[in-house]
Amino acid sequence: MLIRLPCLRLSLLVALLSAAVPALAEPFHVGLVIPQSGQFKPLGDHVREAFSVWDNANPGVFDDIVEGEDGCSEQAGADAAAAMIEAGANVVVGFLCTESLAAALPLLSDENIPVITLTVRADIIGEEAARLGWKFFRLAPRAGSEADIASEAILRLWADKPFALIEDGAISGRELVEAIRIKLEERGLKPTFVDNYRPGQATQPSLIRRLKSAGVARVFVGGERSDLAVIAMEAERQGVALKFMGGDLLHAPQGELPLPDGTLAVLAAGATPGPEAEAASRILKDNGLIAEGLRIPAYAAAEILGTIATRMEYSETSLDEALRSTTFSTALGPVTFDENGERREPGFVLAILRDGEFKRLSIEGAARIGGDGQ
Structure with a gap:
C-alpha cells in the first residue's frame, strides 16, 4: 500500500536528504x-x-x-x-x-x-x-625574484669575503647582475669588483688576471654554464682559488668542460625538485x-x-x-597565489653541484656550506 506523506513532512525529508548529499561540482x-x-x-x-x-x-x-x-x-x-x-x-x-x-x-x-x-x-x-x-x-618564477635569492645567498655566505659580480654583456646577464648589485648595496654590502667578459671563448686569461688582481675569492657569474666552466678551468690553470655562483642559466646540459663541484646556482624551483x-x-x-x-x-x-x-x-x-x-x-611544494595571481612562495631556490648534478639546498645546508668556507 502506498503511503503518501503530508506535503510538509515530504518537503522536510527532501531538505534533509539534500543537506546530507554534497552538491556536485560544475563540469570542469x-x-x-x-x-x-x-x-x-x-x-x-x-x-x-x-x-x-x-x-x-x-x-x-x-x-x-x-x-x-x-x-x-x-x-x-x-x-x-x-x-x-x-x-x-x-x-x-x-x-x-x-x-x-x-x-x-x-x-x-x-x-x-x-x-x-x-x-x-x-x-x-x-x-x-x-x-x-x-x-x-x-606558476613560473617571476624574473625579479632570481636576483632576490642570489643577493640573499651572497649576503648569507659571502658577506665577509671579497667577491666579484661579472656578466657576459647579454641583456639577461647584465640586468641580473645589476639587480643583485643594487639589492646588496641597499643592505650595505658592496662587491669588491664588477666587470664583464666576452662570452663563447675557449679561454679567459685576461678575466682571471683581473679577478686575481682585485683579490677576490668568490665570483657570481651572470652568464651561461659553458662560459662559467671555461672561467673555472682558466682559474685552476692560473692557480687562482675561486668559488663560483651563477643564475638559472646554469641549468643546462653539461658541455665539454664540467663545472667545478661545489658551484652554487640560483635555479627555478621546478628545475630542482x-x-x-x-x-x-x-x-x-x-x-x-x-x-x-x-x-x-x-x-x-x-x-x-x-x-x-x-x-x-x-x-x-x-x-x-x-x-x-x-x-x-x-x-612544487605549497602553492598560494596573491591578489595579482603571483605565487607567494619563492620561484627560485639555491642549489649546489654535487657529482655533476645540482641538488637543492635547505637553509640548514646553506649554513653548513657557509661554515665550510663557501
Whole structure:
C-alpha cells in the first residue's frame, strides 16, 4: 500500500536528504595551449604528458582536456584564446611564450577564464595583469625574484669575503647582475669588483688576471654554464682559488668542460625538485617518463586544478577567487597565489653541484656550506 506523506513532512525529508548529499561540482573543462611544432614542441609535450598522467590517475575529475596551439606570436595567442572560448574551457594552462600570452590574456579574461603560465617570467606581464584586471596566475618564477635569492645567498655566505659580480654583456646577464648589485648595496654590502667578459671563448686569461688582481675569492657569474666552466678551468690553470655562483642559466646540459663541484646556482624551483616532488616523479616514472623540463610544474598545475574541480564550494565562488584563496599541496611544494595571481612562495631556490648534478639546498645546508668556507 502506498503511503503518501503530508506535503510538509515530504518537503522536510527532501531538505534533509539534500543537506546530507554534497552538491556536485560544475563540469570542469581544462584547456592546454602548448607548442605542437617547432623548437618548443618538447616542452609542449611535457605539459600534455603530465596532465595525461594526472588525469589517468584521477579519472572523472576533469570532464575533458582540450588542446590549442601556442605558436608564440600575438596572432597565435589571439587565435588560441578564441579556440579555448569556443571549446568552453573553464581555465587555460600554457601559453609558454610572452607574445602569445600577452595577446590571449585580455580576451580570455573578458570571458572570465583564468590563465596559468608555467614559463613566462617577465615582470611586466604580471604588472599589466594587475593594472588591467586580467585573470593571470603564474606558476613560473617571476624574473625579479632570481636576483632576490642570489643577493640573499651572497649576503648569507659571502658577506665577509671579497667577491666579484661579472656578466657576459647579454641583456639577461647584465640586468641580473645589476639587480643583485643594487639589492646588496641597499643592505650595505658592496662587491669588491664588477666587470664583464666576452662570452663563447675557449679561454679567459685576461678575466682571471683581473679577478686575481682585485683579490677576490668568490665570483657570481651572470652568464651561461659553458662560459662559467671555461672561467673555472682558466682559474685552476692560473692557480687562482675561486668559488663560483651563477643564475638559472646554469641549468643546462653539461658541455665539454664540467663545472667545478661545489658551484652554487640560483635555479627555478621546478628545475630542482624537492621532496614534495617524489610522488609525482614516481608516477611519471611508472608511465615511462622522467621528471624533467616542464613535467613537474605541469603536474603541479594539474594538482591545483584537480583540487579546485573537487571543491564543494566551486559552484559558490568564481574559479579565480578559489585559486587566490586556497593553499595547494603540489609537486612544487605549497602553492598560494596573491591578489595579482603571483605565487607567494619563492620561484627560485639555491642549489649546489654535487657529482655533476645540482641538488637543492635547505637553509640548514646553506649554513653548513657557509661554515665550510663557501
